[in-house]
Amino acid sequence: MNKIILNDNFEFKQKAILLVPTFFFLYFSCVGLQTFLNHKIEELNVSFFIMLFVFSIIGISLLALTFSKVGFKVQDNELYRILSFLDLNFYSKKINPRDKKIFSILYKKAFQRNDYLSAGGADVSYNFAVQDFVLLSENHLEKESLIKLNSQKHSEELKLFLEEFGKLKFEIYSPNFQ
Missing domain, CATH: 3.30.720 (Signal recognition particle alu RNA binding heterodimer, srp9/1)
Known part of the structure; x- marks a missing residue:
């Protein structure tokens, strides 16, 4: 598989706008993780774990999207446009x-x-x-x-x-x- 990573997916001001909700979700994920580490599991309810999981996933996804890069790859003689973060492709669209x-x-x-x-x-x-x-x-x-x-x-x-x-x-x- 051959690929080329070109440039950032977002401009600086778009990144600045996306970082606000990203830090919101990551902050509450860290607070939830600290709460989890400081309390016994029996004292915490199921909704706490669901919210911790959802906020963590959304925060990490927004962080990856904010700093993603655009590129192209060729796989099986097909051309794809890709979004990647830290050399991990998380979205690809086939160019037909x-x-x-x-x-x-x-x-x-x-x-x-x-x-x-x-x-x-x-x-x-x-x-x-x-x-x-x-x-x-x-x-x-x-x-x-x-x-x-x-x-x-x-x-x-x-x-x-x-x-x-x-x-x-x-x-x-x-x-x-x-």
Whole structure:
């Protein structure tokens, strides 16, 4: 099995938002664990153990999701988009190219405003380039987005990976309307 891990699943501000419920569940899991260690099992009821288990599972799952990374893998000559945490794949989605055995990279300029920083009236925004990997039909009229990357390094790595292991052909996007 060949795989490539590219970049984080969430941006910094999205991670900050996800960390609030994550710490909530993990905090109450730790409090429950301390309660369990400080009391006799006979003094605790079944609902305590259920809540401890549920809060622990939700907290660990949110932590893994918050710091997950996006990538691709090839298994049994099939291409999958994966989410992984600490080299453990916990979600994979099969990419079904059907008649789309061609991919291209579309370059776009984008800009993002940081509204949470501009409360004082200053316009805090930044420009960046986005490389959008798309699957194309033979005449390039139908396209399906695979992933959008901000890093040129990751873009080159993914291009080589899709050509070598994904058995996809790279072409420059030029639709044929005939």
